[in-house]
Amino acid sequence: MAGAKDAKGTIWVVAETNADGSLAKSSTEVATLARTLAEAAGASAAGIVIAADPKAAAAELAGYVARVVAVAEPKAAGYAWAQVAAQRAAAILASESPAVILTGAGPDGRDVAGTLSALLERPVLVNATAVAWKDGGPSVEMSVFGGKLITTSAFVDGEWGIVTVRPNVVTAEEAGSKGKVETQAPAGDLDLPLVKVVDQITEAAAALPIEEARVIVAGGRGVGGPDGFALVREIAAVLGGAVGATRAAVDSGWIPYNQQIGQTGKIVKPQLYLALGISGAIQHKVGMQTAGTIIGINRDPDAPIAEFADLVVVGDLFEVGKALLAELKSRA
Amino acid sequence: MPLRIVVLTKPVPDPAAAAERLGADGRLDRAASPAVINGNDEYTLEASLKLVEAHGGEVTLLSMAPPSGLETMRKGLAMGAHRGVLVTDPALAGSDQGSTIQVLAAALRGLEYDLVLAGFDTSDGVGGVVGAAIASLLKLPYLSSAAKIEPDPDAGTVRVRRISPTGFDLLEAPMPALIVGTQLLGEPRYPSLKGIMAARSKEVVTKSLADLELDAKVVGGAASRSKVTGTTKPPARGATTVVRGTPEEGAKAIADLLASRRLI
Numbered sequence: 001m002a003g004a005k006d007a008k009g010t011i012w013v014v015a016e017t018n019a020d021g022s023l024a025k026s027s028t029e030v031a032t033l034a035r036t037l038a039e040a041a042g043a044s045a046a047g048i049v050i051a052a053d054p055k056a057a058a059a060e061l062a063g064y065v066a067r068v069v070a071v072a073e074p075k076a077a078g079y080a081w082a083q084v085a086a087q088r089a090a091a092i093l094a095s096e097s098p099a100v101i102l103t104g105a106g107p108d109g110r111d112v113a114g115t116l117s118a119l120l121e122r123p124v125l126v127n128a129t130a131v132a133w134k135d136g137g138p139s140v141e142m143s144v145f146g147g148k149l150i151t152t153s154a155f156v157d158g159e160w161g162i163v164t165v166r167p168n169v170v171t172a173e174e175a176g177s178k179g180k181v182e183t184q185a186p187a188g189d190l191d192l193p194l195v196k197v198v199d200q201i202t203e204a205a206a207a208l209p210i211e212e213a214r215v216i217v218a219g220g221r222g223v224g225g226p227d228g229f230a231l232v233r234e235i236a237a238v239l240g241g242a243v244g245a246t247r248a249a250v251d252s253g254w255i256p257y258n259q260q261i262g263q264t265g266k267i268v269k270p271q272l273y274l275a276l277g278i279s280g281a282i283q284h285k286v287g288m289q290t291a292g293t294i295i296g297i298n299r300d301p302d303a304p305i306a307e308f309a310d311l312v313v314v315g316d317l318f319e320v321g322k323a324l325l326a327e328l329k330s331r332a
Numbered sequence: 333m334p335l336r337i338v339v340l341t342k343p344v345p346d347p348a349a350a351a352e353r354l355g356a357d358g359r360l361d362r363a364a365s366p367a368v369i370n371g372n373d374e375y376t377l378e379a380s381l382k383l384v385e386a387h388g389g390e391v392t393l394l395s396m397a398p399p400s401g402l403e404t405m406r407k408g409l410a411m412g413a414h415r416g417v418l419v420t421d422p423a424l425a426g427s428d429q430g431s432t433i434q435v436l437a438a439a440l441r442g443l444e445y446d447l448v449l450a451g452f453d454t455s456d457g458v459g460g461v462v463g464a465a466i467a468s469l470l471k472l473p474y475l476s477s478a479a480k481i482e483p484d485p486d487a488g489t490v491r492v493r494r495i496s497p498t499g500f501d502l503l504e505a506p507m508p509a510l511i512v513g514t515q516l517l518g519e520p521r522y523p524s525l526k527g528i529m530a531a532r533s534k535e536v537v538t539k540s541l542a543d544l545e546l547d548a549k550v551v552g553g554a555a556s557r558s559k560v561t562g563t564t565k566p567p568a569r570g571a572t573t574v575v576r577g578t579p580e581e582g583a584k585a586i587a588d589l590l591a592s593r594r595l596i
């Protein structure tokens with residue numbers, strides 16, 4: 001890579017935490033990417049954790065990057081997190097010299113990236129599916145036009161900016177050695193209006209979140225109703241996978257929105273995607289087309305899914321699904 | 333108290349037409365593909381229409397787009413929005429997100445509103461950062477991932493059910509505020525014939541960079557701080573095997589493939 005080891009600053013990650021205070025999975029991926037880029041650039045990687053109690057996540061993040069700045073910010077709980085975190089992070093970053101700032105491209109990561117871009121007046125490259133270090137800066141791949149094309153983008157000469165990284169495009173891997181955690185007091189001002197969290201409503205969540213699943217068994221309109229999803233769930237259980245759905249199934253109220261895959265749902269990249277009664281419309285396809293193996297069960301051999309699946313079994317999903325359960329059990 | 337809502341709507345190439353391509357300059361070739369209102373912006377538009385039906389008030393569409401954006405905006409007006417503001421200027425071609433953010437923020441400074449609604453992301457850009465950045469520039473309370481929007485115009489506050497990994501967070505803020513909405517706001521309506529007729533006479537104000545007192549050295553294509561450096565095709569997927577036969581034969585084909593790829 002020509003001109004690779006020429007970063008003029010540090011590769012920073014702004015990390016997200018889970019409700020229990022641990023480091024978000026997406027942040028383990030982004031932190032791994034930061035370290036890889038730092039190695040390629042001859043720079044160092046550092047991370048920021050802003051939370052009411054940042055200890056656990058900061059310790060975890062230090063498993064990935066050399067330096068972690070942890071800020072205990074009481075307002076990070078009880079207020080919408082991203083504005084609080086972005087303002088505290090901006091104060092830290094303003095006194096450092098970042099070569100690039102990385103965040104996740106999920107809801108919180110985007111909110112932080114957008115707010116930081118305004119606060120630091122920096123450009124953003126979004127939804128990276130891969131990032132390399134080239135000519136002194138990040139070279140960012142994005143999937144565009146419904147996955148038909150991959151573009152590579154960079155910041156123009158002399159600029160540095162923020163990159164949001166799509167979940168599941170980097171495999172998280174800890175570094176050989178532990179980084180150092182520095183605890184800092186909250187710095188800077190919270191000038192932006194903060195938004196209060198007045199209540200938290202917990203809903204029965206899916207047993208396994210689809211973003212993290214190695215196997216996804218998904219149901220569409222062909223499943224016919226909430227009861228049809230029992231078969232989808234049963235196959236998912238046997239394969240050790242999560243249950244996904246199309247917008248048609250979600251709009252019908254058969255399954256919650258957080259299990260929807262596609263343009264206005266989640267983008268997933270499991271090793272196996274098994275689709276029952278799903279046509280494979282473009283808005284669904286953009287959410288799952290990079291899955292390792294794609295299999296459809298559909299009674300219509302001309303359904304669009306036949307254009308991009310590895311295997312399509314033509315038939316009734318209930319008959320084939322039940323036979324599949326029997327077959328899998330006999331091989332277990 | 334009636335509500336004044338501005339909905340940010342971006343014209344995007346219709347994903348269903350699957351005709352998108354880049355021009356020789358590395359920019360989206362807008363002539364190649366029919367444009368539609370960005371899918372996520374239709375959800376926020378639908379929510380805003382329901383809100384003014386319930387509370388009274390008016391919905392203004394705001395887009396930054398080429399002149400053809402007017403045609404796309406007509407569909408939003410046909411759905412029931414009251415007027416439109418289209419920011420269009422030849423110098424805006426090739427804008428990066430930073431420019432889009434500054435331009436939309438400048439246009440909002442010239443409007444009166446209680447709520448600004450933005451979509452979760454765009455189908456062509458998939459950024460989802462524009463709303464947060466505009467809220468910061470305008471110092472508006474920012475409520476994102478909204479599944480439900482409940483303003484209390486008399487109290488001057490708004491509540492949002494924000495989708496969280498474990499359910500919902502109920503957020504509250506004073507208005508004016510900027511809200512980013514999701515599909516859970518509800519399925520967008522189809523324009524009625526009456527709506528389509530009415531849309532023709534609705535007012536759309538066009539604004540140039542000069543009208544917004546913005547300098548083409550600071551925003552727009554010439555000021556873009558990111559660039560496309562190349563394109564590649566994604567690796568092609570292998571051929572599709574189609575199996576017809578008894579359910580058992582189908583099941584066996586699936587299990588064989590899973591076994592051969594070490595997925596079981």
Ligand SMILES: Cc1cc2nc3c(=O)[nH]c(=O)nc-3n(C[C@H](O)[C@H](O)[C@H](O)COP(=O)(O)OP(=O)(O)OC[C@H]3O[C@@H](n4cnc5c(N)ncnc54)[C@H](O)[C@@H]3O)c2cc1C
Pocket residue numbers: 219220221222223245246247248249260261262263264265266276277278279280281282283284287297298299300303315316317318370371372
């Ligand atoms: C702005 C916008 C955003 C969208 N976002 C998304 C999104 O995020 N995710 C998404 O999924 N969609 C999205 N859509 C909707 C998308 O266009 C399709 O309508 C949707 O994906 C179709 O879902 P489906 O495949 O379940 O239903 P259908 O297209 O109706 O397909 C059902 C399939 O099941 C088969 N079938 C029926 N019965 C059986 C049976 N007994 N056995 C076997 N096969 C059977 C049929 O042959 C058919 O192929 C969006 C649309 C718009 C306009």
Ligand SMILES: Nc1ncnc2c1ncn2[C@@H]1O[C@H](COP(=O)(O)O)[C@@H](O)[C@H]1O
Pocket residue numbers: 339340341342343370372373394395396397432436449450451452453454457458459460461462463
């Ligand atoms: N050019 C534009 N004109 C109007 N609204 C826009 C424009 N670009 C982005 N937006 C709004 O910002 C949201 C997020 O866009 P993005 O961050 O580009 O994915 C969209 O859903 C729109 O509501």
